[in-house]
Amino acid sequence: MGKGITSREENYSQWYNELVVKADLAENSAVRGSMVIKPYGYAIWEKMQAQLDKMFKETGHENAYFPLFIPKSFFSKEASHVDGFAKECAVVTHYRLKTDESGKVVVDEDAKLEEELIVRPTSETIIWSTYKNWIQSYRDLPILVNQWANVVRWEMRTRLFLRTAEFLWQEGHTAHSTAEEALEETTKMINVYSEFAEKWMAMPVIMGRKSENERFAGAIETFTIEALMQDGKALQSGTSHFLGQNFAKAFDVKFADKNGKLDFVWATSWGVSTRLIGALIMAHSDDKGLVLPPKLAPIQVAIVPIYKSEEELSEISKSVQIIIDKLKAKGISVKYDNRDTQKPGFKFAEYELKGVPVRIAIGPRDLEQNSCEISRRDTLTKENVSQNGIDDYVENLLNEIQENIYNKAFIFRNNNIFKVNTFDEFKNVIEKGGFASAHWDGTIETELKIKELTKATLRCIPFKNDLEIGKCVLTGKPSKERVLFAKAY
Amino acid sequence: MGKGITSREENYSQWYNELVVKADLAENSAVRGSMVIKPYGYAIWEKMQAQLDKMFKETGHENAYFPLFIPKSFFSKEASHVDGFAKECAVVTHYRLKTDESGKVVVDEDAKLEEELIVRPTSETIIWSTYKNWIQSYRDLPILVNQWANVVRWEMRTRLFLRTAEFLWQEGHTAHSTAEEALEETTKMINVYSEFAEKWMAMPVIMGRKSENERFAGAIETFTIEALMQDGKALQSGTSHFLGQNFAKAFDVKFADKNGKLDFVWATSWGVSTRLIGALIMAHSDDKGLVLPPKLAPIQVAIVPIYKSEEELSEISKSVQIIIDKLKAKGISVKYDNRDTQKPGFKFAEYELKGVPVRIAIGPRDLEQNSCEISRRDTLTKENVSQNGIDDYVENLLNEIQENIYNKAFIFRNNNIFKVNTFDEFKNVIEKGGFASAHWDGTIETELKIKELTKATLRCIPFKNDLEIGKCVLTGKPSKERVLFAKAY
Numbered sequence: 022m023g024k025g026i027t028s029r030e031e032n033y034s035q036w037y038n039e040l041v042v043k044a045d046l047a048e049n050s051a052v053r054g055s056m057v058i059k060p061y062g063y064a065i066w067e068k069m070q071a072q073l074d075k076m077f078k079e080t081g082h083e084n085a086y087f088p089l090f091i092p093k094s095f096f097s098k099e100a101s102h103v104d105g106f107a108k109e110c111a112v113v114t115h116y117r118l119k120t121d122e123s124g125k126v127v128v129d130e131d132a133k134l135e136e137e138l139i140v141r142p143t144s145e146t147i148i149w150s151t152y153k154n155w156i157q158s159y160r161d162l163p164i165l166v167n168q169w170a171n172v173v174r175w176e177m178r179t180r181l182f183l184r185t186a187e188f189l190w191q192e193g194h195t196a197h198s199t200a201e202e203a204l205e206e207t208t209k210m211i212n213v214y215s216e217f218a219e220k221w222m223a224m225p226v227i228m229g230r231k232s233e234n235e236r237f238a239g240a241i242e243t244f245t246i247e248a249l250m251q252d253g254k255a256l257q258s259g260t261s262h263f264l265g266q267n268f269a270k271a272f273d274v275k276f277a278d279k280n281g282k283l284d285f286v287w288a289t290s291w292g293v294s295t296r297l298i299g300a301l302i303m304a305h306s307d308d309k310g311l312v313l314p315p316k317l318a319p320i321q322v323a324i325v326p327i328y329k330s331e332e333e334l335s336e337i338s339k340s341v342q343i344i345i346d347k348l349k350a351k352g353i354s355v356k357y358d359n360r361d362t363q364k365p366g367f368k369f370a371e372y373e374l375k376g377v378p379v380r381i382a383i384g385p386r387d388l389e390q391n392s393c394e395i396s397r398r399d400t401l402t403k404e405n406v407s408q409n410g411i412d413d414y415v416e417n418l419l420n421e422i423q424e425n426i427y428n429k430a431f432i433f434r435n436n437n438i439f440k441v442n443t444f445d446e447f448k449n450v451i452e453k454g455g456f457a458s459a460h461w462d463g464t465i466e467t468e469l470k471i472k473e474l475t476k477a478t479l480r481c482i483p484f485k486n487d488l489e490i491g492k493c494v495l496t497g498k499p500s501k502e503r504v505l506f507a508k509a510y
Numbered sequence: 511m512g513k514g515i516t517s518r519e520e521n522y523s524q525w526y527n528e529l530v531v532k533a534d535l536a537e538n539s540a541v542r543g544s545m546v547i548k549p550y551g552y553a554i555w556e557k558m559q560a561q562l563d564k565m566f567k568e569t570g571h572e573n574a575y576f577p578l579f580i581p582k583s584f585f586s587k588e589a590s591h592v593d594g595f596a597k598e599c600a601v602v603t604h605y606r607l608k609t610d611e612s613g614k615v616v617v618d619e620d621a622k623l624e625e626e627l628i629v630r631p632t633s634e635t636i637i638w639s640t641y642k643n644w645i646q647s648y649r650d651l652p653i654l655v656n657q658w659a660n661v662v663r664w665e666m667r668t669r670l671f672l673r674t675a676e677f678l679w680q681e682g683h684t685a686h687s688t689a690e691e692a693l694e695e696t697t698k699m700i701n702v703y704s705e706f707a708e709k710w711m712a713m714p715v716i717m718g719r720k721s722e723n724e725r726f727a728g729a730i731e732t733f734t735i736e737a738l739m740q741d742g743k744a745l746q747s748g749t750s751h752f753l754g755q756n757f758a759k760a761f762d763v764k765f766a767d768k769n770g771k772l773d774f775v776w777a778t779s780w781g782v783s784t785r786l787i788g789a790l791i792m793a794h795s796d797d798k799g800l801v802l803p804p805k806l807a808p809i810q811v812a813i814v815p816i817y818k819s820e821e822e823l824s825e826i827s828k829s830v831q832i833i834i835d836k837l838k839a840k841g842i843s844v845k846y847d848n849r850d851t852q853k854p855g856f857k858f859a860e861y862e863l864k865g866v867p868v869r870i871a872i873g874p875r876d877l878e879q880n881s882c883e884i885s886r887r888d889t890l891t892k893e894n895v896s897q898n899g900i901d902d903y904v905e906n907l908l909n910e911i912q913e914n915i916y917n918k919a920f921i922f923r924n925n926n927i928f929k930v931n932t933f934d935e936f937k938n939v940i941e942k943g944g945f946a947s948a949h950w951d952g953t954i955e956t957e958l959k960i961k962e963l964t965k966a967t968l969r970c971i972p973f974k975n976d977l978e979i980g981k982c983v984l985t986g987k988p989s990k991e992r993v994l995f996a997k998a999y
Contacts (some may be wrong), residue, residue, distance in 0.1 A: 051584075051639050052627065055577035060655060063574045085552045088544035089629075089660055089676050090600070093607065095540075097615045103607075111579070112604040112617055113629065116664040117597060118582065126586045128601050128626055137617055138541065140578075140602065140629070150540050160851065166549060171578055171660065175605040187578050362649065 026374075028308040033252040037303060041181045044311050044375050046298065054179040054186030058295065061375065062182075064319035065298055066189065070169065072221050072316075073191065073293065076213050082165045082193060087147050089171075090138035095146035098271040102145065105238020109175040111140040111186075140173040145239060145290055148194045149268040156196060156286055158277045163206070164196040182299030183256075183510050190294035196286045198276060200265070203287035204242075207263040210291040211244040214259035222297065223314035223427035224248050224304045225434050226258060227456075227505065229481030234465045237290075241265035247480045247505065249434045250303040253454015255480045255507035258300050261291035299510070305426050311376025312399055314426050315419040322348060322355045322415060323372045327365050327384030334359065337383050340408065344381070344393070347412035353419065373398060378422050379415060399425050440503065447494050447506070451477040456507045460500035462493035471495055477506040515863075517797040522741040526792060530670045533800050533864050535787065543668040543675030547784065550864065551671075553808035554787055555678065559658065561710050561805075562680065562782065565702050571654045571682060576636050578660075579627035584635035587760040591634065594727020598664040600629040600675075629662040634728060634779055637683045638757040645685060645775055647766045652695075653685040661783075671788030672745075672999050679783030685775045687765060689754070692776035693731075696752040699780040700733040703748035711786065712803035712916035713737050713793045714923050715747060716945075716994065718970030723954045726779075730754035736969045736994065738923045739792040742943015744969045744996035747789050750780035788999070794888075794915050800865025801888055803915050804908040811837060811844045811904060812861045816854050816873030823848065826872050829897065833870070833882070836901035842908065862887060867911050868904060888914050929992065936983050936995070940966040945996045949989035951982035960984055966995040 026039040041047055046062030049055075058066065074084070090113060096103045117132035141147065148166075155161060173187045193210060197203040211228055218226045226246035236243040240262035248258050269275070269285035276286050305312040315321050324341055328334040341357055348355045356377075358368050365382065372380050380396040387393050393411070396403045399422050406414055437455030441447045450457040457477065461467060468479050471494075482504045491500050515528040530536055535551030538544075547555065563573070579602060585592045606621035630636065637655075644650060662676045682699060686692040700717055707715045715735035725732040729751035737747050755774035758764070764772045794801040804810050813830055817823040830846055837844045845866075847857050854871065861869050869885040876882050882900070885892045888911050895903055926944030930936045939946040946966065950956060957968050960983075971993045980989050 048640075048643075050577045051581060051636065052577045052579045055579060057577065057640050058575040060572035060574045064572070066575075067573065083549035083553070084556060085549045086547040086555075086678065088539045088541045088546065089662065090541045090544060092540060093615060093617075096607070103609075103615055108606060108608075110605070110607060111602045111627070112607065113600045114603045114617070115601040116599065118585070118592075118599060118601065118628070119597075120592075126582060126592055128582075128603070137604075138600070139607070147540065151537075151546050154537075173578065189575065 026308065026310070029251060036308070038181070040302060040306060040310060047181045049181065054176055056181050056185050061319060062298060065301070065317055066295055068317045068319065069297060073217055076217060077167050077193065080209060080213060082167045084169065085166045086168055087144050087151060089141055091141050091147045093137045093139055095150060096139060098146065099239050099267055102239035106142045110142050111173045111175060113138040113140065142172055142174045144168065144192055144194065145264070145268050149272040149274060149288070152196055152286070153272050153274045156274055156276050159198045159279060162196055162198045162276060162286065163202065166195065167191055167193040182295055188295050190292050192290060192292040195289045198278065198287065200287050203289050204263050207242065207244055207261045207289045207291070210289070211246060211259070211261040214261065214293060215246050218246055218248065218258055219427065221314065221316045222301050222304070223423055223430065224300060225427065225431045227481060227483055229483040229505070231481060232468055232479045234468050235479060237262045239264060239267050241267070245481050248300055248304060249437055249456065250510070251433070253437060255456065255509040256300045256303070257509065258297060259293040262289060264288035264290060304430050306376065310374030312426060313376035313378060315378045315423045318376065318378050319354065320356045320377050321353050321419060322379045322381060323377045324355060324357045324381045324383065325365050325368045326359055327382055333385050336388055340388060341383060344408065344411055348415060351412050351416050353415060379418060397422060441494060444494050448475055451475045451506065451508060456480065456505045458503045458505055459494040460491035461504050462496050462498035462500055467493060467495050471506065476508050478509050480505045480507050480509060515797065515799070518740060525797070527670070529791060529795060529799060536670045538670065543665055545670050545674045550808060551787060554790070554806055555784055557806045557808065558786060562706055565706060566656050566682065569698060569702060571656045573658065574655045575657055575659070576633050576640060578630055580630050580636045582626045582628055584639060585628060587635065588728050588756055591728035595631045599631050600662045600664060602627040602629065631661055631663045633657065633681055633683065634753070634757050638761040638763060638777070641685055641775070642761050642763045645763055645765050648687045648768060651685055651687045651765060651775065652691065655684065656680055656682040671784055677784050679781050681779060681781040684778045687767065687776070689776050692778050693752050696731065696733055696750045696778045696780070699778070700735060700748070700750040703750065703782060704735050707735055707737065707747055708916065710803065710805045711790050711793070712912055712919060713789060714916065714920045716970060716972055718972040718994070720970060721957055721968045723957050724968060726751045728753060728756050730756070734970050737789055737793060738926055738945065739999070740922070742926060744945065744998040745789045745792065746998065747786060748782040751778060753777035753779060793919050795865065799863030801915060802865035802867060804867045804912045807865065807867050808843065809845045809866050810842050810908060811868045811870060812866045813844060813846045813870045813872065814854050814857045815848055816871055822874050825877055829877055830872060833897060833900055837904060840901050840905050842904060868907055886911060930983060933983050937964055940964045940995065940997060945969065945994045947992045947994055948983040949980035950993050951985050951987035951989055956982060956984050960995065965997050967998050969994045969996050969998060
């Protein structure tokens with residue numbers, strides 16, 4: 022445990038880095054840019070996966086698995102795709118090591134691949150080369166497939182969860198017979214992500230379109246959910262892409278319609294990654310540690326006995342067992358921490374650091390009064406509660422915490438969207454943190470100029486947006502709606 | 511669907527290859543040696559994963575995630591490990607592509623890694639380099655961690671599921687303060703695998719020790735479960751390794767015991783992979799297609815309506831909905847196939863090919879009689895059954911099928927273990943197929959000589975083995991127990 026973590030105000034970035042490590046979520050590995058996801062961090066990812074996978078299946082998708090390696094030539098087939106991804110990838114050139122005369126392990130130069138293999142940064146190319154064999158007619162469509170996988174992008178500056186060379190994600194890749202159906206799928210999946218972010222991560226997001234400049238390499242349209250972190254920076258939390266016929270054309274994937282007419286297949290892809298864990302941390306946590314929404318907390322309730330003698334512990338443990346049974350019957354995950362190597366104060370601090378939503382302390386006096394002390398992680402408040410009906414009490418409390426965390430983040434987010442009408446106002450907001458809601462003339466040039474001047478990027482053109490005639494905050498040219506800019510992770 | 515598959519008798523190997531593809535389980539990809547696991551095959555893997563993961567957690571393990579890439583130098587640290595794995599691995603040497611003058615995408619030679627990275631063939635080295643930071647004292651032990659991941663071994667001759675360059679697996683890596691505890695863990699996990707194979711895959715296995723020659727590279731002891739396929743070849747289905755202090759010494763991982771005395775940490779590792787899907791196919795399936803044990807079947811019941819008119823279909827569908835609701839309430843997975851593009855006969859053949867354990871057909875006469883026709887995939891028999899109580903009937907039938915599949919494989923396996931006392935008898939058994947239970951003098955030389963002469967390998971020294979004085983089947987030297995040899999996948 023040690024001496025606590027740097028406060029957010031002191032140094033937000035350091036607060037995050039320390040928190041990830043001290044809460045046992047992840048750490049840097051011996052491999053530059055790659056992280057080790059520790060059991061506690063991975064348990065959060067498993068909870069995310071379980072819920073997302075359920076939502077994907079409820080919307081008709083199946084899982085499959087495609088190769089890690091992609092032949093280099095595949096990247097050349099979709100012109101904008103290669104520009105977006107080829108610059109940052111791990112290249113496999115050999116398939117054998119050997120021991121040289123001096124006993125050193127070296128690459129065997131005789132085992133050089135004819136064509137280099139790229140470790141997938143994303144799988145559109147390998148998947149569309151496969152779909153070519155799966156699709157002949159409209160009867161083979163739609164294909165609604167998702168993959169849970171690791172991907173590699175050679176990032177120069179990395180941060181645990183937020184930007185690492187290797188990360189875990191899911192990537193949906195669907196194939197359709199019409200543009201309308203593909204667009205509907207693109208929209209459906211960004212809505213699934215939005216629902217997951219808001220209801221499970223308790224993290225409010227703004228859904229919208231990306232500008233041409235911020236689109237996925239190879240997409241016609243990219244939809245995004247954007248969240249606001251406590252330091253006023255935006256974090257892109259999930260994207261869903263309408264790929265048009267670009268990849269079908271690149272890999273020559275055609276289907277015969279009911280009249281036998283051939284056309285290229287329409288595509289979407291969509292993904293979220295372990296980056297969401299970074300978002301979860303930064304959206305809710307405080308200077309004492311993690312604040313986890315109950316729906317994604319690996320441990321929802323920690324129970325700490327307060328005792329002086331073995332007899333007291335034994336009596337307390339009997340009451341605790343009854344509480345555990347009641348809570349488990351409600352599907353609540355409980356940890357009873359009866360370690361005798363640590364004092365209660367140490368344990369309290371540990372569960373605060375780890376963001377356990379509810380903590381229950383029970384001592385001898387509680388036994389007399391059939392009560393216990395319940396602490397909420399979100400508000401750090403305590404209450405004495407009867408052990409009767411404690412299961413209902415805790416169940417309600419977990420729901421209340423989930424809601425409270427969301428509401429807090431929602432209010433913070435809404436208080437940090439600023440309508441700006443001049444470039445000075447714009448720069449002030451960006452400097453201070455938050456979304457600048459500004460008119461923009463719709464050109465890439467202006468967008469890039471703004472980025473150059475302020476480091477702010479165009480986060481999205483919100484789906485729910487009032488039409489409003491105005492003038493571009495930089496050029497003064499006409500605009501018909503406001504868009505959101507922010508500095509971003 | 512096409513014209514069916516090659517029979518096992520005709521060509522067992524071809525039967526397998528065709529079955530995997532025609533039943534939509536997997537296919538070869540554009541990347542040499544890497545497979546695409548299709549949705550139906552992946553659904554089986556998901557069922558396997560869910561059950562195994564549950565069993566790992568019930569035995570106290572947690573999941574985590576370690577890097578895909580391992581620095582080349584890590585492989586040199588454990589001497590026997592490098593010999594076992596370095597020969598067959600994918601080597602990442604560069605981290606960027608670029609477009610050359612002619613517009614071709616080429617490897618950027620300026621982006622050469624200082625130290626090459628190996629795509630993990632197994633993760634002992636990267637994990638023990640990490641454990642070094644996690645372990646100081648006995649209080650940090652045991653570490654009971656599992657990882658679900660992809661691994662790459664550069665196989666020259668590949669076969670779908672059985673041997674592919676990339677495959678999916680889980681690898682448990684545990685750390686202990688005593689040799690006894692580590693050995694207990696090694697035994698516990700081979701028992702978990704055995705229980706999974708027998709109760710879930712309905713596949714009888716023999717548990718035993720590997721000979722020194724067949725041990726995992728870096729292990730002191732390897733335990734295995736060996737199954738017998740229908741062609742009389744053995745298939746190693748899971749292994750659990752006692753690694754002693756080898757990796758702790760290689761990565762200098764020491765712990766202080768209660769008295770403060772430093773010692774190296776004791777290790778185990780254990781894994782099963784998508785190879786199990788190959789085993790599942792070959793253990794039970796027949797010339798009509800897959801035979802899946804109900805506990806791992808993605809679809810347990812397929813319902814096919816028999817109708818001539820839309821009205822008939824509509825009436826049938828009403829009854830079917832009631833059946834579906836009843837079955838789902840029991841947790842049984844059902845697919846109602848009301849496609850109007852295919853005839854019932856086509857659908858019947860498809861569900862036989864795909865190994866759906868139970869098929870229900872309902873036509874107009876069934877409606878009159880409140881009955882339906884139930885077909886079992888394992889015996890290919892049919893029965894007319896009342897729709898009343900169909901949920902209990904099907905539930906029992908699924909259990910019966912699970913048991914029957916196991917019993918059939920158990921009898922086949924037991925009928926194909928042959929005690930042999932001469933080398934001629936030995937060769938006959940190996941030629942014909944099955945396990946040869948033979949005396950062996952315990953030397954690597956004899957084991958290798960036998961392999962050279964017969965292609966049979968020493969599959970295991972069974973845990974449950976009678977002590978019996980005898981003479982080595984090849985050399986005539988003394989032996990105190992029989993061991994199992996077979997040709998193997």
